[in-house]
Amino acid sequence: MKRFLIVLLILCVATALFAGGQQEAAEPQEEQQEVRTLRVAAPPWIYLKFDLENYAKEFDAAHPEVKLELIRADKWGGPTYITEWKQGTTPFDVFVGGSGSMLAPLISGGWTEPMDSMFTGDMAKDEFVGGFLSAGHYKKPEGDGTYYPCIPFVGEVSIIGVNTSIMKDAGLWEGGSPKPIPGWEPQAFRNWFGALNEASELGAHVQIWDREFMQYNYAGPIKAMTGTFMEEDGRGFDVTSDAAKRWLTYLQEMHDEGVAAYTTSDDQGYQKWKTNATGSFYAAQGHIMELVSVTEDESDIAYIGWPDADKNGSIIWTHSVWIPKVAKNKDLAKAFIREVVFSKEMQQWSFNNYGKLPVMKDYYGEGITWFQDQMPTILSVADASSPIPLFADLQEYLDILYKYLPEAAFGRMSVDKALQNIQDESEDLDFSDLRAQ
Amino acid sequence: MKQLTKNSLQDRLNLAFFLFPTMLFVIIFIAFPVLFSGYLSLTEFNYASDPAPKFIGLNGYIEMIKNDVFFHTALFNQMRFAVAYFVLAFAVSLVLAIFVNELRRGVQVFQVIFYMPMIVPMSLVGITFAWILSPDLGIFNHVLKLLGLGHVTHDWYGEPSTALNSLVLARTWKMIGFTLIIFLAGLQGISKSLKESARVDGANFFQEIVFIVLPNLKPYMLIGGIWILINSLKVFVLPQVITGGGPGSATMTLYLYSWKLAFERLHMGEASQVAYLTALIILFFTWILNLIFKPETAQKG
Numbered sequence: 230m231k232r233f234l235i236v237l238l239i240l241c242v243a244t245a246l247f248a249g250g251q252q253e254a255a256e257p258q259e260e261q262q263e264v265r266t267l268r269v270a271a272p273p274w275i276y277l278k279f280d281l282e283n284y285a286k287e288f289d290a291a292h293p294e295v296k297l298e299l300i301r302a303d304k305w306g307g308p309t310y311i312t313e314w315k316q317g318t319t320p321f322d323v324f325v326g327g328s329g330s331m332l333a334p335l336i337s338g339g340w341t342e343p344m345d346s347m348f349t350g351d352m353a354k355d356e357f358v359g360g361f362l363s364a365g366h367y368k369k370p371e372g373d374g375t376y377y378p379c380i381p382f383v384g385e386v387s388i389i390g391v392n393t394s395i396m397k398d399a400g401l402w403e404g405g406s407p408k409p410i411p412g413w414e415p416q417a418f419r420n421w422f423g424a425l426n427e428a429s430e431l432g433a434h435v436q437i438w439d440r441e442f443m444q445y446n447y448a449g450p451i452k453a454m455t456g457t458f459m460e461e462d463g464r465g466f467d468v469t470s471d472a473a474k475r476w477l478t479y480l481q482e483m484h485d486e487g488v489a490a491y492t493t494s495d496d497q498g499y500q501k502w503k504t505n506a507t508g509s510f511y512a513a514q515g516h517i518m519e520l521v522s523v524t525e526d527e528s529d530i531a532y533i534g535w536p537d538a539d540k541n542g543s544i545i546w547t548h549s550v551w552i553p554k555v556a557k558n559k560d561l562a563k564a565f566i567r568e569v570v571f572s573k574e575m576q577q578w579s580f581n582n583y584g585k586l587p588v589m590k591d592y593y594g595e596g597i598t599w600f601q602d603q604m605p606t607i608l609s610v611a612d613a614s615s616p617i618p619l620f621a622d623l624q625e626y627l628d629i630l631y632k633y634l635p636e637a638a639f640g641r642m643s644v645d646k647a648l649q650n651i652q653d654e655s656e657d658l659d660f661s662d663l664r665a666q
Numbered sequence: 667m668k669q670l671t672k673n674s675l676q677d678r679l680n681l682a683f684f685l686f687p688t689m690l691f692v693i694i695f696i697a698f699p700v701l702f703s704g705y706l707s708l709t710e711f712n713y714a715s716d717p718a719p720k721f722i723g724l725n726g727y728i729e730m731i732k733n734d735v736f737f738h739t740a741l742f743n744q745m746r747f748a749v750a751y752f753v754l755a756f757a758v759s760l761v762l763a764i765f766v767n768e769l770r771r772g773v774q775v776f777q778v779i780f781y782m783p784m785i786v787p788m789s790l791v792g793i794t795f796a797w798i799l800s801p802d803l804g805i806f807n808h809v810l811k812l813l814g815l816g817h818v819t820h821d822w823y824g825e826p827s828t829a830l831n832s833l834v835l836a837r838t839w840k841m842i843g844f845t846l847i848i849f850l851a852g853l854q855g856i857s858k859s860l861k862e863s864a865r866v867d868g869a870n871f872f873q874e875i876v877f878i879v880l881p882n883l884k885p886y887m888l889i890g891g892i893w894i895l896i897n898s899l900k901v902f903v904l905p906q907v908i909t910g911g912g913p914g915s916a917t918m919t920l921y922l923y924s925w926k927l928a929f930e931r932l933h934m935g936e937a938s939q940v941a942y943l944t945a946l947i948i949l950f951f952t953w954i955l956n957l958i959f960k961p962e963t964a965q966k967g
Contacts, residue, residue: 308713308929334932338714370715440912492801493824493913501802624931628736632914641826654735 263294267561270300270321275548278515278583279383281325284569291568295561305331310553314340319553323562325382325570326548329364329664330627332379333619335551337663339370341378342552347563348377351589352571358384358608361588364547364616366665375665381547382570383579384586386611387445388543389533390517392429395508396531399428407531413454418479418536422488430506432490434483437498437512438635440627444617446511447634449543450476452615453535458544459618464660465626468648477648480638491638505529513546514607515584518600527599532606539606542613547588586611621659629654707938714932726939737940739915740923743830744947747919748898750834755894759842760887763849764875777850781843788840792907795836799823823909826916833904833917841897845890852886853879892955899948920944 271281282299289297300321313319335341344365348354354362361384365377391407401408401424411417426433436446447466448458454472459465467473483489490507492498502510503523510517514532521527534543550570552562569575576587577596584600586607587593593604600607620626629651637647709719710726730737766776783791799806801821810819822832856879864874880887902921905911911918911926918926920940928937 308932311714311932334712334714340714438913440910493821497800497802497824504802624926628915628926631912635913636826639825 264296265294265558265561266296266298267323267558267565268298268300268321269323269325269562269565270302271325272302272305275326276301278585279325279575279579281569281575284572284575285565288565288569292561292564297565302326307331307334311335311338311340314553314555317555319555321553322556322558323550323552323565325550327379327551328546328548329616329619330623332549332551333623333663336367336378337370337621340554342554342556342559344377344380344551344563347380347566352567356589356591358586358588358590358611360384360545360611360614360616361547361586364545364664365549367619367663368665379549379551380566381549381588382566382576383548384545384588384611385513385515385547386543386545386586386607386614387449387511388514388517388538388607388610389509389511389535390502390514390520391425391509391531391533392505392507392520393529393531395425395428395506399424399508401425407533409533410536412536413475415479419482422483425508426488429490429508431501431504433488433508435490435492435498435501435507435510435512436480436638437493437495438491438638439494440631442495442498442512443631443634443638444627445544445546446480446638447476447630448617449511449538450535453538453541453543456541463618463662465620465651465655465658466630468651473648474644477634477637477644481640481644484638485640489638493635514586518584521599530600530603532603532610534606534610538613539609540613542615543610545611545614545616547616616664618660619663621661621663626655626658626660629658703938703941706934707942709935711935712932713934719935722935726935727943730936730939730943734936736915736918736923737943740918740920740940743916743918744899744901744920744944747830747834747901748895750831751837751898752891752894754834755838755842755845755898756887756891758838759845759890760849762842763846763853764879766846767850767853777847780846783840784843786840788903789907791836791840792904795832795839795904796823796908799832824913826913829909829913829916833901833908836908837897837901837904841894845894848886848890848893849883852883856882888955888958892952895951895955896948899944899951920947 269281269285271279275281285297285299289295302321302324305327310320332341361381364384365379365381366375367378368374369376391401393402393407396402396407401421408421410421422433436442438446444466451467451470451472452458454476455467455470458467460467460469480489484491490501492501498510498512499516499519501507502512502517503520505520505523517530517532518527520530550566552559552566556562571589573589573592573596576589576592579585580587580592581596581598593608597604632654633642633647633650636642637644706719707726708721708723710716710722711719762780766773766780769776798804799822801807801819801824804822806822807819810816820828822828860878860882861874864878869877900921901919902925905917905919905922906925909917911922921944924937924940924944927933927940
């Protein structure tokens with residue numbers, strides 16, 4: 230018993246000493262309370278494709294009262310963040326990044342700070358590219374009115390990039406521009422891709438059929454064809470119209486005839502395009518530009534839309550910046566967003582190095598150092614485009630689409646069966662859109 | 667007698683004192699999560715938008731077993747994976763162990779070589795195999811082309827017909843080291859005089875294996891079998907790293923589906939239901955094996 234008491238006593242003393250040490254260490258910090266810490270989190274790809282670190286340093290220097298901490302969010306931790314927010318704390322004050330589908334659960338739970346007050350001065354709503362801003366416009370979770378729980382700061386549009394050398398070899402080059410796909414009629418469509426295929430060593434057309442890109446591959450061309458990719462009643466993608474059947478049939482035929490160079494992962498798709506031996510690539514404009522890293526010549530790439538995409542558009546998506554509702558330094562976070570994330574320099578740096586589209590109209594002029602001649606095509610398609618709706622059951626719906634669309638595209642299932650299965654299995658899903666119309 | 671009681675009390679206090687940290691750890695990090703997820707499995711709970719779990723009893727389980735097509739697919743894939751992995755891992759490690767045991771020199775070198783993949787993290791194995799079996803740049807397809815087998819090349823992880831088996835291959839490569847060591851220990855314990863007697867009686871190598879080696883190796887084969895079986899039902903990292911459950915849902919396993927429900931859809935109730943159903947399946951198979959695995963055999967093993 231004596232031994233036990235001695236051990237207990239030692240533990241008590243050690244605990245008291247440790248706690249005392251902590252208190253002493255905390256005291257000097259309390260004296261310096263005037264310096265506030267702003268914690269900015271972003272996923273690794275943002276650090277790569279935006280010069281966040283350098284512009285953050287400038288912000289740090291311009292605000293001596295602020296200590297800026299950059300956090301690398303290696304893995305998306307939605308549930309972890311919510312757990313902290315439920316306790317009233319947060320691991321960061323502002324998050325730079327997050328696609329619509331990633332943010333949907335956070336927004337539907339009302340966990341992010343309304344950003345409506347930020348649309349003033351240089352960031353007034355009419356300064357934005359309309360389509361991109363609309364991706365941040367949501368219905369309020371309480372069901373009363375609309376608001377902006379996040380602000381899109383970078384845009385992407387699904388568009389066709391063509392390899393100019395291969396286009397020339399295929400005879401699809403005229404007057405310094407690529408000959409567009411003449412139309413959706415089967416013969417003209419097939420002839421165009423057939424000619425391109427003759428000149429393409431590894432196939433005429435690359436598409437990525439992973440869980441993310443398959444939705445754009447399917448919806449974008451249907452939207453170009455008809456002006457919408459949705460069912461009339463708004464319950465999911467169009468899987469019943471002639472346009473839907475026609476497009477999926479084309480996809481299957483292109484695969485079966487060896488015209489298509491489909492891949493099942495995004496990385497494989499980028500690698501295939503960067504072999505410089507495929508004629509065209511339907512993907513985000515920025516990834517298409519990556520061919521320049523191999524050929525070192527931007528004139529090797531030109532952009533075209535699907536037939537009628539300049540009028541009917543394609544699919545756009547965005548990445549947003551947002552603030553957790555429980556963040557303490559919201560004023561600093563908003564200043565950071567205005568001065569760094571939406572600065573002309575940082576947005577143009579990203580476009581000039583990685584082809585990420587700025588969301589402010591003014592930023593497309595002076596300061597853009599490449600692909601100037603292609604911008605009208607990219608912007609004309611982007612202007613007419615719209616994002617994929619954020620259905621309440623989006624993740625379930627994507628799982629169903631992923632089960633059948635690639636099967637049909639790769640010719641392993643008939644078009645009719647794939648479309649019917651999608652219709653049947655998504656019957657009970659909730660298709661209410663979180664975004665405001 | 668008084669002294670004895672005093673000592674006994676002191677011993678108990680000492681025991682409690684030293685066990686306390688471990689017990690606290692077990693309660694907080696094991697018992698509580700297991701019990702709480704059991705409770706969650708009886709509820710409907712969207713972690714992002716529901717303020718609290720809503721109790722629905724066993725209805726969630728019934729709904730999942732009856733109507734959730736993704737659960738059915740995950741269960742089917744899991745069983746396919748388990749059977750293929752069990753057969754392949756068992757056969758390969760047994761054959762390799764017999765081969766290594768027959769060597770006159772370098773037994774330890776081969777033991778190390780075959781055991782090495784065991785210390786490689788599963789995620790790294792996933793990334794490596796994704797590269798090896800990549801359709802355009804992978805070395806496997808490249809070698810096939812060099813051998814004049816270009817028509818056999820394939821998008822191994824990209825096509826539903828081969829994706830799951832390609833995962834089995836990667837996992838087998840990583841895991842056979844452990845069972846190989848178990849089998850080898852058993853083989854080295856078989857008396858040489860037994861084999862010599864068989865040879866004197868005219869038995870060839872295969873008869874020696876069938877009539878002498880395998881019967882004597884039975885307890886070790888049962889231990890190895892249980893280990894492989896448990897591993898065959900715990901599949902998460904490889905499909906998560908390589909295929910994400912795709913193409914379509916061709917490599918969706920029970921663990922992966924549970925993770926998707928919890929961390930993509932934030933449906934904690936459904937995720938817990940899948941976790942508990944998976945645990946029940948593992949318990950069922952362990953019980954079956956316990957029936958086969960007699961206590962005296964276990965002791966011998």
